[in-house]
Amino acid sequence: MLSRGEFLRSFFQSPGSSAAKLRPMSPQVLLPPGSKGWTHFLANCDQCYACVSKCPHEALRVVRDSNSKLEGYPAIYPTLISCEGCWEQECIKACPTNALSSEPSLTPSQELFIDEDLCLAFNGQFCTTCVGRCPLQGTALFLDKEGKPKLDMTHCTACGICINVCPAPQQAIHIKEQEIVCP
Numbered sequence: 001m002l003s004r005g006e007f008l009r010s011f012f013q014s015p016g017s018s019a020a021k022l023r024p025m026s027p028q029v030l031l032p033p034g035s036k037g038w039t040h041f042l043a044n045c046d047q048c049y050a051c052v053s054k055c056p057h058e059a060l061r062v063v064r065d066s067n068s069k070l071e072g073y074p075a076i077y078p079t080l081i082s083c084e085g086c087w088e089q090e091c092i093k094a095c096p097t098n099a100l101s102s103e104p105s106l107t108p109s110q111e112l113f114i115d116e117d118l119c120l121a122f123n124g125q126f127c128t129t130c131v132g133r134c135p136l137q138g139t140a141l142f143l144d145k146e147g148k149p150k151l152d153m154t155h156c157t158a159c160g161i162c163i164n165v166c167p168a169p170q171q172a173i174h175i176k177e178q179e180i181v182c183p
Contacts, residue, residue: 078160
């Protein structure tokens with residue numbers, strides 16, 4: 001006779017079971033501040049976690065998903081906590097490699113987008129939460145003439161604040177999927 005724990009483990013590990021298909025996917029993550037894209041970051045990060053230990057808001061976490069190419073690397077889980085974009089840039093200063101840099105990048109390290117089907121402002125409700133909390137309000141995130149939020153990725157730092165504060169029942173601001181190529 002199987003114990004309850006053995007039964008549940010076998011049920012959830014069975015590749016053909018419907019429960020295995022319903023297991024949640026890993027949450028989307030953002031690069032640490034000062035990153036120049038996944039390829040550059042993964043090629044230069046030595047997983048010392050100095051950036052994680054220096055983050056005053058504890059926004060940087062180590063990815064602990066064994067199915068992810070990012071396992072063991074620091075990242076931001078914006079649905080849990082966002083980067084507050086500290087002026088001190090302690091995480092960047094702590095990086096002993098070239099993985100993080102305080103030099104401004106001409107291209108965003110990651111792209112975000114607003115799912116208009118989920119966004120309250122696009123569905124007849126008044127909402128300006130993401131725009132009001134954006135540290136680059138008016139440039140990276142702003143309201144158009146119709147009162148709808150718009151993202152300008154040429155100014156966005158991908159801090160994740162807009163993702164974190166979105167009050168929609170289902171997350172309306174997402175990280176654009178991109179293939180991550182490990183060096």
